[in-house]
Amino acid sequence: MTENANVTQLLKDAQDGNETALNELFPLVYDELRRLAGLRMKAERGNHTLQPTALVHEVYMRLIDQHSVDWNNRLHFFSLASEMMRRILVTHAVAKKTDKRGGEVLHLALDEAMSFSQNNAVDFADLDEALSGLEKFAPRQAKVVEMRFFAGLTVEEVAQAMNLDERTIKRDWRSAKAWLYERMKNEK
Numbered sequence: 407m408t409e410n411a412n413v414t415q416l417l418k419d420a421q422d423g424n425e426t427a428l429n430e431l432f433p434l435v436y437d438e439l440r441r442l443a444g445l446r447m448k449a450e451r452g453n454h455t456l457q458p459t460a461l462v463h464e465v466y467m468r469l470i471d472q473h474s475v476d477w478n479n480r481l482h483f484f485s486l487a488s489e490m491m492r493r494i495l496v497t498h499a500v501a502k503k504t505d506k507r508g509g510e511v512l513h514l515a516l517d518e519a520m521s522f523s524q525n526n527a528v529d530f531a532d533l534d535e536a537l538s539g540l541e542k543f544a545p546r547q548a549k550v551v552e553m554r555f556f557a558g559l560t561v562e563e564v565a566q567a568m569n570l571d572e573r574t575i576k577r578d579w580r581s582a583k584a585w586l587y588e589r590m591k592n593e594k
Contacts, residue, residue: 409434409480417477432466435480439465439487442558456498465490481559481567485549488557492534495556499530536589540582547582550575 419427
């Protein structure tokens, strides 16, 4: 059985209440989740209170607690992981922004995945607000951004997860990046 098929089967077994499956699943997905969290956190200040390991554990705990999800495959798992990472990072950013002691805004340098600008930094709360705006009229494009930026999935993986062709994903990715760039540039 391939690793992808094994992950899918373990997800289904875990959903059916098999706790042994959860123990077997974690090592198979941990490295990838850690890599994704590391990408999201690499541009953060050194004293950031949310560490990649903590982000991974929080995402994993939320994902395995999803009882209403019918796990299709490994990509489906990582798609939902991207959504969870986004929610956790945005919640953390908003909490820091509203900290009564004048907490700093959480910034993430837009890496090559977003490629708006080499020196641009984005506040997660602002990105989430812009992405929510995009979701209102282009939900598929917003999902592509979420999967590419927050989960670090390739165009091919996003196409497979969304059951679309790669050309469509590339087109959605370009349009969404341009729209988000303009929206966020105008809000500064």
